Amino acid sequence: MNEEVKVGLISCSGEEFPEGTLSRTAVRLVLEKLRPGKTVTICLPLFLAGDAGERDFARSFPTIVVDGCEKLCAQKGTEKYSGKVDDSINVRELLKNWGVKSPASRAVLDADGLRLAERIAEEIALRVDRLLEKKVKEVSSPLFKPSCTCGSLPAAEEKEEPSLQPAFSSGPAALSVKVLGPGCPNCEKLYNMAREVIAESGLPVSLEKVSKMQDILKYRILATPGLVIGEEVVSSGRLPDKDDIRKMINSALAKGGK
Amino acid sequence: MTERKVVVLPCSGIGKPLGTVSRLAAYRVVEELRPEKTAITCLAQLVAEEAEALSLVRENPCIALDGCPKECARRNIEIAGGKVGSELRVMDVYKRYKDLKPGTVLDIGPGGDKLVSVIAEEVALEVDKLLSC
Numbered sequence: 001m002n003e004e005v006k007v008g009l010i011s012c013s014g015e016e017f018p019e020g021t022l023s024r025t026a027v028r029l030v031l032e033k034l035r036p037g038k039t040v041t042i043c044l045p046l047f048l049a050g051d052a053g054e055r056d057f058a059r060s061f062p063t064i065v066v067d068g069c070e071k072l073c074a075q076k077g078t079e080k081y082s083g084k085v086d087d088s089i090n091v092r093e094l095l096k097n098w099g100v101k102s103p104a105s106r107a108v109l110d111a112d113g114l115r116l117a118e119r120i121a122e123e124i125a126l127r128v129d130r131l132l133e134k135k136v137k138e139v140s141s142p143l144f145k146p147s148c149t150c151g152s153l154p155a156a157e158e159k160e161e162p163s164l165q166p167a168f169s170s171g172p173a174a175l176s177v178k179v180l181g182p183g184c185p186n187c188e189k190l191y192n193m194a195r196e197v198i199a200e201s202g203l204p205v206s207l208e209k210v211s212k213m214q215d216i217l218k219y220r221i222l223a224t225p226g227l228v229i230g231e232e233v234v235s236s237g238r239l240p241d242k243d244d245i246r247k248m249i250n251s252a253l254a255k256g257g258k
Numbered sequence: 259m260t261e262r263k264v265v266v267l268p269c270s271g272i273g274k275p276l277g278t279v280s281r282l283a284a285y286r287v288v289e290e291l292r293p294e295k296t297a298i299t300c301l302a303q304l305v306a307e308e309a310e311a312l313s314l315v316r317e318n319p320c321i322a323l324d325g326c327p328k329e330c331a332r333r334n335i336e337i338a339g340g341k342v343g344s345e346l347r348v349m350d351v352y353k354r355y356k357d358l359k360p361g362t363v364l365d366i367g368p369g370g371d372k373l374v375s376v377i378a379e380e381v382a383l384e385v386d387k388l389l390s391c
Binding site for chain 2: 011012013014015016017020024025027028029032041042043044045046047048049050068071072073074076077080081106107108
């Protein structure tokens with residue numbers, strides 16, 4: 001299993017109905033208990049209140065939305081502001097299919113409500129496994145090319161330039177940092193930010209740009225840009241900010257670097 | 259809705275316990291402290307631009323309850339064209355009551371429960387103020 005592929009879960013968390021509370025509770029159960037380490041989440045309202053990095057979510061992770069009712073707010077909001085949804089669950093419809101009633105309280109789930117949330121969580125976890133299996137197969141395919149968060153398609157032809165460009169180093173390197181990307185705007189942006197962080201901090205770090213698709217594929221990421229620190233993929237399909245990059249580099253150096 | 263009410267909108271942030279605190283405080287106000295004077299809708303409905311939710315926040319004063327500095331509740335109300343009559347930042351209240359530390363997102367624990375009560379009381383007073391204007 002490719003450890004880098006994680007599934008994004010977005011709950012509507014609807015406040016008006018008990019099914020919103022069920023969707024939220026079930027998603028947390030998957031994140032914390034059923035599939036920790038394999039799933040990530042984001043608050044749906046952040047697509048409007050947040051920044052471009054947050055709106056990259058569904059382009060960065062294969063995503064399952066969990067809606068409480070037929071209004072499908074999580075699905076609509078995600079597709080409008082972030083990206084394609086890979087799978088969806090409508091809790092109200094699920095309960096109808098199971099022939100069970102919604103909990104009476106929307107504020108706090110009683111024992112029956114909690115059991116229902118656990119059952120919904122099991123259903124979400126199954127969908128997570130299915131989606132992970134599909135995505136890992138895609139990534140392993142020789143035909144797979146990661147897409148970029150800037151929306152550009154993978155280049156049809158490889159650039160002739162060398163794939164590894166040792167472009168910058170602040171001195172003898174204790175740690176290697178690589179930016180994976182075919183050369184689109186977001187990949188360039190990440191490379192420039194990493195370069196600035198290293199230059200500003202004077203850390204003993206080398207920086208390379210990996211632009212050839214066959215070399216990028218070795219890191220098995222679903223989307224570019226990717227950031228590799230000490231040969232470990234620390235970010236893919238999103239643009240971390242300079243503070244994040246600095247923290248990730250410092251953390252790798254503290255562990256001994258490579 | 260013919261009678262003017264105050265719409266209480268929590269962020270319900272799913273990543274942090276203070277998001278749960280905001281959600282439970284909103285329910286406490288809407289269901290127990292000021293049921294006749296308040297309404298609640300799904301923040302997600304504003305994101306999805308559901309007509310009924312948009313009308314509700316445009317035609318009534320709103321109180322935003324935010325769990326983190328991203329202020330999703332306030333910002334989404336404003337983007338929807340609603341008027342934020344009052345905003346209560348849960349983390350600011352928590353700073354005043356450091357002993358009321360909430361547990362986890364799924365179980366905020368006794369400290370979180372007390373924090374919910376404190377916040378709900380403050381929101382209820384804001385409801386009264388907004389309706390007396």
